[in-house]
Amino acid sequence: MAIEADLAGPENPRRRDYLQFAAVSVAAVGAGVAVLPLVNSMNPSADVLAQSTTEVDVSKIEPGQAIKTSFRKQPLFVRNLTPKEIAEADAVPVSSLRDPQTLEQRTAKGHTNWLITLGVCTHLGCVPLGAGEGENRGPFGGYFCPCHGSAYDTAGRIRQGPAPKNLEVPKYNFTSDSVVVVG
Amino acid sequence: MSFPWAKHYEPKNPVMQWVDSRLPLPRFVYNAVGAGYPVPRNLNYWWNFGVLAGVALVCQLITGIVLAMHFHSSAASAFDSVNVGIMRDVNAGWFLRFAHANGASMFFVVIYIHMFRGLYYGSYKAPREMVWLLGVVIFLLLMATAFMGYVLPWGQMSFWGAQVITGFFSAIPVVGDWIRIWLLGGYAPDDAALNRFFSLHYLLPFVIAGAVILHIWALHIPGSSNPTGVEVKGEQDTVPFHPYYTAKDGLGVVVFLILFSVLIFFAPDYLGHPDNYIPANPLSTPAHIVPEWYFWPFYAILRAFTADFILPAKLWGVLAMFGSILLLFFLPWLDKSPVRSGSYRPMYKVAFWVLVADVLVLGYCGGSPAEPLFVILSQIAAAYYFAHFLIIVPIISHLETPKPLPGSITEAVLAKTGA
Numbered sequence: 001m002a003i004e005a006d007l008a009g010p011e012n013p014r015r016r017d018y019l020q021f022a023a024v025s026v027a028a029v030g031a032g033v034a035v036l037p038l039v040n041s042m043n044p045s046a047d048v049l050a051q052s053t054t055e056v057d058v059s060k061i062e063p064g065q066a067i068k069t070s071f072r073k074q075p076l077f078v079r080n081l082t083p084k085e086i087a088e089a090d091a092v093p094v095s096s097l098r099d100p101q102t103l104e105q106r107t108a109k110g111h112t113n114w115l116i117t118l119g120v121c122t123h124l125g126c127v128p129l130g131a132g133e134g135e136n137r138g139p140f141g142g143y144f145c146p147c148h149g150s151a152y153d154t155a156g157r158i159r160q161g162p163a164p165k166n167l168e169v170p171k172y173n174f175t176s177d178s179v180v181v182v183g
Numbered sequence: 184m185s186f187p188w189a190k191h192y193e194p195k196n197p198v199m200q201w202v203d204s205r206l207p208l209p210r211f212v213y214n215a216v217g218a219g220y221p222v223p224r225n226l227n228y229w230w231n232f233g234v235l236a237g238v239a240l241v242c243q244l245i246t247g248i249v250l251a252m253h254f255h256s257s258a259a260s261a262f263d264s265v266n267v268g269i270m271r272d273v274n275a276g277w278f279l280r281f282a283h284a285n286g287a288s289m290f291f292v293v294i295y296i297h298m299f300r301g302l303y304y305g306s307y308k309a310p311r312e313m314v315w316l317l318g319v320v321i322f323l324l325l326m327a328t329a330f331m332g333y334v335l336p337w338g339q340m341s342f343w344g345a346q347v348i349t350g351f352f353s354a355i356p357v358v359g360d361w362i363r364i365w366l367l368g369g370y371a372p373d374d375a376a377l378n379r380f381f382s383l384h385y386l387l388p389f390v391i392a393g394a395v396i397l398h399i400w401a402l403h404i405p406g407s408s409n410p411t412g413v414e415v416k417g418e419q420d421t422v423p424f425h426p427y428y429t430a431k432d433g434l435g436v437v438v439f440l441i442l443f444s445v446l447i448f449f450a451p452d453y454l455g456h457p458d459n460y461i462p463a464n465p466l467s468t469p470a471h472i473v474p475e476w477y478f479w480p481f482y483a484i485l486r487a488f489t490a491d492f493i494l495p496a497k498l499w500g501v502l503a504m505f506g507s508i509l510l511l512f513f514l515p516w517l518d519k520s521p522v523r524s525g526s527y528r529p530m531y532k533v534a535f536w537v538l539v540a541d542v543l544v545l546g547y548c549g550g551s552p553a554e555p556l557f558v559i560l561s562q563i564a565a566a567y568y569f570a571h572f573l574i575i576v577p578i579i580s581h582l583e584t585p586k587p588l589p590g591s592i593t594e595a596v597l598a599k600t601g602a
Contacts, residue, residue: 039365042365042366042379045375048373068466074370075465075466124347124497126343127468146468147468147472162486162489162497162500164491
C-alpha cells in the first residue's frame with residue numbers, strides 16, 4: 001500500500017526524486033572535493049616556490065649597462081638607465097602607449113635609474129635581446145624580441161610588434177644601494 | 184549493426200569455440216576487421232589511410248614504451264638520456280629513437296591524407312557525422328601527444344616550444360597567467376613541467392587507442408563510405424573486409440613501411456630541427472622558433488594576427504588557431520549538399536583543391552620566419568581557410584548542380600570497366 005502510494009501518488013514521486021537528488025548531489029560534491037588535491041598538486045610545489053627570491057648585487061653595473069640573471073628560472077634583466085634613457089622614457093605621452101605606465105610606476109622610489117624586469121616577452125615568452133653587450137636594442141632603445149619583432153622602450157614598455165603588455169616588473173626591494181632582493 | 188548478408192563467425196577449432204562461447208572477442212574482431220565486415224567493393228587506395236593510421240599508432244606505442252625504459256624525465260638529465268644514453272649507449276637505441284621521432288611524422292602524413300580523403304568524399308556527412316567528430320577528437324589528442332613528446336628530449340626547440348605553447352594559455356583574460364603556472368607547475372618550463380608532460384605523453388596514446396575503438400565502432404554502424412558516395416544497396420555492392428581489403432591495405436602497409444624506413448635509415452634528421460641538439464637554455468631563445476612541420480599551418484594562423492581589435496592580437500591568434508580545428512566539428516552541418524562524393528560535385532571539387540593549396544601555403548608560411556611577406560601571405564591564407572568552411576562550402580551546397588549519381592556502386596564499377 002505504502003509502496004504503491006510512493007510510486008503512483010500525486011505528491012509521492014517527489015519523495016523518491018528528493019532522495020535520489022540528495023544522494024547524487026552528495027556524491028558529486030564528494031567527487032569534486034576529491035579532485036581538488038589532484039588539481040592542486042599541479043600548482044608550483046614548495047621547492048619551486050622556495051626559489052622565489054633572488055638577491056642581485058648591482059654595484060658593478062655601469063649606467064647604460066644591463067645584466068641578465070635568473071629569477072624563478074626565468075631570465076631577469078637588471079639595467080642601469082642613463083639620464084638620457086630616463087629622459088626618453090619620460091618624454092613619451094603615457095596615453096599613447098598600449099599598456100600605459102610611466103617609468104616612475106615601473107621602478108622603485110629613489111632608484112628610478114634601475115629598470116628591473118623579467119626577460120620574458122609578453123607575446124609568446126621568448127627572451128628579448130638588449131641586455132647583453134652589443135645586442136640589438138631595437139628601434140626604441142630598450143629591448144627587442146627576435147621571435148616576432150616586439151620592440152620595448154627604455155622603460156621596458158611595449159611600443160611596437162605583437163606583444164600585448166609591458167615587460168613584467170617583479171616585486172623587488174633595495175636592501176642597500178647596491179643590493180636588490182627580487183621576489 | 185551490419186548488413187544482413189554479413190558472414191557469421193563459425194569457429195571450427197574447438198578451442199576457439201570454447202573461447203567464443205565464453206568471451207566473444209574473436210567474433211568481435213571477425214566482425215570488425217575480418218570476413219564478417221562487408222565493405223563497398225569500389226574502395227580506392229585513399230581508403231588505406233585509416234588502417235595505416237592504426238599501424239602508425241601501434242608503431243608509436245611499441246617504440247615509445249621501450250624508449251620510456253631508457254628515458255630520464257628530469258631537466259638535468261633528460262637531454263643526455265636521449266642524446267647520449269639512447270642514441271649512443273642503448274643497444275639499437277638510435278633506431279628506436281629515430282623510428283619514434285619519424286613515426287610521429289609518418290602518423291601525421293597519414294592522418295592528414297585520411298582527413299582530406301574524408302573532406303573530398305564527404306565522409307563526414309550523415310549518417311557518419313559521429314565518425315568524423317571522433318576523428319577530430321583523435322586529431323586533437325594526437326596533436327597534444329606529439330607536442331608533449333617533442334618537449335621530452337629537452338633541447339632548445341623542446342624548451343622554447345613548451346614556453347611558446349604554454350604561453351598561449353596566458354592569453355586568456357584574467358586567469359591566463361595562473362593557468363599557465365598551473366600547467367607548468369612553475370614559472371617557466373622545468374622539472375615539474377617535464378615530468379607531467381612525460382606522464383601525459385605516456386597516457387594519451389592509450390586514450391587515443393580508446394577513441395580509435397569508438398571511431399571504428401561508429402563507422403561500423405552505417406559501414407564504410409565509398410568513392411561514389413552512393414550507399415550500399417545490396418550484397419552485390421560489397422565484398423568481405425578479409426581477404427579483399429586486408430590484402431589491399433597490406434600493400435599500403437608495405438609502401439608505408441618502405442617510406443618510413445627511408446626516413447629512419449637515410450634521412451633521420453631531415454624533418455627535425457638542428458637547434459634541438461643544443462641542450463635547453465632558459466636564458467637564450469633560438470633566433471627562429473618553429474614547431475615540427477605538422478604544426479606549421481596552425482602556427483601560421485596563430486601568427487597571422489598582428490593588430491589589436493577589441494581583444495589583444497595575441498588572444499585573437501590563439502582563438503583562431505584553436506578555432507581552425509574546432510571548426511571541423513561543425514562541418515557536417517555546414518555542408519548541406521546531399522551529394523557526398525566530390526567526384527560528382529564540380530564546384531566543391533575546385534574548392535577542395537584550393538583548400539589543399541591553401542593549407543600548403545599556410546604550412547609554408549608557418550615554417551618560415553615572421554617576415555612581412557610571410558605574415559601577409561598567412562593572413563590571406565588564414566582568412567581563406569575560415570572562408571572555405573564558413574562561407575564557400577555552405578554557399579556551394581546551395582548553388583551547385585551535382586552530376587548525376589550512378590544507380591548503385593555496382594553500376595559505377597561496371598561502367599568504369601566497360602562491362
